[in-house]
Amino acid sequence: SPLGADPRTRTWYLVPMASPVNPARPPEWAPPSPLPGSRQTARLTLRPYTPTDARALYEAIAPHREAYLPWLPWVRFCHLSPDDTDHQIARFMNAWASWPMSPADNAQIGFILGAFSRQTGELIAGTGFNRIDADRANAEIGYWVHPAHRRKGYAAELTAALLSWGLTPQARGGWGFRRIHIFANAANAASAGVPRTLGLRQELHAVSDRWEDGLGWCDTLGWAVLATEWDTANDRLLRPSSAGHPARPAAG
Numbered sequence: 001s002p003l004g005a006d007p008r009t010r011t012w013y014l015v016p017m018a019s020p021v022n023p024a025r026p027p028e029w030a031p032p033s034p035l036p037g038s039r040q041t042a043r044l045t046l047r048p049y050t051p052t053d054a055r056a057l058y059e060a061i062a063p064h065r066e067a068y069l070p071w072l073p074w075v076r077f078c079h080l081s082p083d084d085t086d087h088q089i090a091r092f093m094n095a096w097a098s099w100p101m102s103p104a105d106n107a108q109i110g111f112i113l114g115a116f117s118r119q120t121g122e123l124i125a126g127t128g129f130n131r132i133d134a135d136r137a138n139a140e141i142g143y144w145v146h147p148a149h150r151r152k153g154y155a156a157e158l159t160a161a162l163l164s165w166g167l168t169p170q171a172r173g174g175w176g177f178r179r180i181h182i183f184a185n186a187a188n189a190a191s192a193g194v195p196r197t198l199g200l201r202q203e204l205h206a207v208s209d210r211w212e213d214g215l216g217w218c219d220t221l222g223w224a225v226l227a228t229e230w231d232t233a234n235d236r237l238l239r240p241s242s243a244g245h246p247a248r249p250a251a252g
Contacts, residue, residue: 029137032170041161044115056123058085067147070212137178160235167227186219195223
C-alpha cells in the first residue's frame with residue numbers, strides 16, 4: 001500500500017488499497033439519471049407505457065385472460081376494465097419516477113416496459129426489470145407475449161435486447177446491472193425455452209416449491225448471466241459454450 005501523510009501531525013501512514021484478495025465493495029446500484037427511454041430490436045421497440053397505451057394494453061389482456069393462465073396470475077385481478085388499465089399505467093409511471101421503490105412496487109412492478117411492433121405500433125409483448133437487489137446490482141426479467149404473436153421468436157428477441165440494455169454500463173446508456181436472472185415454472189415450456197435458447201447458465205432447479213392453480217406443486221427453474229459474460233453490442237453470450245446448455249428453439 002502507498003504511504004499517506006497527515007500534515008497536522010507530520011506522520012506517515014499506510015493507505016489501504018483494493019486488491020484481488022480484498023476488493024473494494026462497489027456502491028449500491030441506483031437507476032440511471034435520466035432513465036433510458038427506449039431500445040429497438042429488429043422488429044420491436046421496448047419502451048415504458050404512457051397513458052395513450054391504455055387501450056392497447058387492455059385489449060392485449062382482457063379478451064385473452066385464459067390464454068395467460070396459470071402462468072400470469074395477475075391477469076385475474078388486473079386490467080378488469082379500461083379505467084383499471086388507466087390506473088395500472090399510472091402505477092407504472094409512478095414506480096418509474098420513484099427510487100427507492102416500495103418493496104411491493106419493486107416485486108410487482110419494477111421498471112415495466114411494453115414491446116411494440118416497429119412496423120405497426122401494435123403491442124406485441126410485455127417485459128421489464130423487477131425484484132431489483134440494489135446492493136448486488138441484480139435484477140429479474142419477466143415477459144409475456146400476446147397470444148396472437150406467440151411462437152414467432154418475440155420473447156427471445158426482446159429478452160436478448162433487454163439483457164444487453166440492462167447489462168450495459170450507465171455511462172453508455174444502459175441500466176448498469178451487474179447480473180440479471182430469469183425464473184420460470186418448469187411446466188411452462190415456452191417461458192423456460194427463452195433462457196435456454198439464449199444459452200444462459202441454469203443455476204436453479206427447485207423441486208416442488210411453487211403452487212400453480214390447476215397444476216398443483218411445480219418446480220422452479222432459474223437462469224442468470226453476468227455483465228462480463230454478455231455481448232451487449234450483439235445481444236448474445238460472449239462465450240456460448242460457458243453456459244453448458246445447448247440452444248433450443250425459441251418458444252415465444
